[in-house]
Amino acid sequence: DAKTTQPTSMDCAEGRAANLPCNHSTISGNEYVYWYRQIHSQGPQYIIHGLKNNETNEMASLIITEDRKSSTLILPHATLRDTAVYYCIVSPNDYKLSFGAGTTVTVRA
Amino acid sequence: NAGVTQTPKFQVLKTGQSMTLQCAQDMNHNSMYWYRQDPGMGLRLIYYSASEGTTDKGEVPNGYNVSRLNKREFSLRLESAAPSQTSVYFCASSEVASGTYEQYFGPGTRLTVT
Numbered sequence: 001d002a003k004t005t006q007p008t009s010m011d012c013a014e015g016r017a018a019n020l021p022c023n024h025s026t027i028s029g030n031e032y033v034y035w036y037r038q039i040h041s042q043g044p045q046y047i048i049h050g051l052k053n054n055e056t057n058e059m060a061s062l063i064i065t066e067d068r069k070s071s072t073l074i075l076p077h078a079t080l081r082d083t084a085v086y087y088c089i090v091s092p093n094d095y096k097l098s099f100g101a102g103t104t105v106t107v108r109a
Numbered sequence: 110n111a112g113v114t115q116t117p118k119f120q121v122l123k124t125g126q127s128m129t130l131q132c133a134q135d136m137n138h139n140s141m142y143w144y145r146q147d148p149g150m151g152l153r154l155i156y157y158s159a160s161e162g163t164t165d166k167g168e169v170p171n172g173y174n175v176s177r178l179n180k181r182e183f184s185l186r187l188e189s190a191a192p193s194q195t196s197v198y199f200c201a202s203s204e205v206a207s208g209t210y211e212q213y214f215g216p217g218t219r220l221t222v223t
Contacts, residue, residue, distance in 0.1 A: 036212075043113070043199050043214030044152065087151065095140060095159055095203075096167065097212065099151035 003027070004088045009104040018075040020103055022088030025069040030092045033064060035073045036099070037084040044087065044099070047073065078107045110135050113215035115200050121221045122190045130185040130218050132200030140203045141183035142167075142212065143175060145196040152199060158183055190222045 005023040012018040024033065035047040048055055048062045050071070055062045061074040075082055087102040116131045134141065139160045144152040144167075154167030158177040172194060174186045183202075187194060197219050201212040 041197075041217070043201070043216055044212075045214070046211045049211070095142070095157045095165075096154055097152075098168075099144075099153070101149075101151055 003090050003098065004100060006086075006088050006100070006103045008101070009106070011106050011108055012075075012078050014080060014107050014109050015077055018078040018082065018105060018107070020073040020075075020086050020088075020105065021070065022073070023070045024088070024090045027068050027090050028092065031090045032092070033062065033068075033071050034087075034089040034091060034097065035060070035062065036087045036089065036097075037082075038087070038102070039081075039084040047086075078105075080107050080109060083107045112136065113200055113202055113213055115198075115215040115218050117218060118216070119219045121223065122187075123223055124191060126190050127186065127188050128190065128220075129187075130198055130200075130220075131182070132184065132215060133182045134200075134202040134213070135181065136202060136204070136213065137180070138202035138204040138213070139180070141177065142201040142203075143173070143183070143185045144199045144201065145169065145194075146199060146217075147196050155185065155198075187220075190220075192222045194220065195222045196220060 034049040036044040038044045050062045064071045085102040113134045142157040143155040146152045153169045156175040158164045161180045176184045197217045200215045203212040
């Protein structure tokens, strides 16, 4: 059973914020929310992770709802180089990240 | 730092041939991983090594063996390649930081079995 649900694809305009939703209604209390992205043919790249609080780094912001059943990754100013497949993953502190199909994000000029 | 390196980048094998995919990391990470990615799919974990001297099966270990040669190197061996093993293989490494596991990935090895 998939632990996360993401839209298959989404478009956004260059320079605008991209908001990527993820549902994880069965998340356990010890599970983190991770976001990775994979630019065409390359290895996945870590973006951000969080447990309960909202997080921000130089790449993105992660907003986790209070009940932790969903989250949103925000790319504040999308560029063409942000076109990629974005994976939302929930995992406890172990070694097994499970990558689903992700969301294909296309940034358009 | 090169990060995670993988060799070869591309390989074509005939059914029944064997080969070893090599992976090395220079970040002094304890944990290393092998994934496969089939066309249009997400990554699936084949094997992982939590620390030097240990290896464990992931989601799809059948048909593969691994060796954690030392802290830097983690190899994946296909003893008798099958067309179903045509895939892109990614190696990754990670280190515990603040209790979580951020994985760093290599560029991948594209394997075709005919």
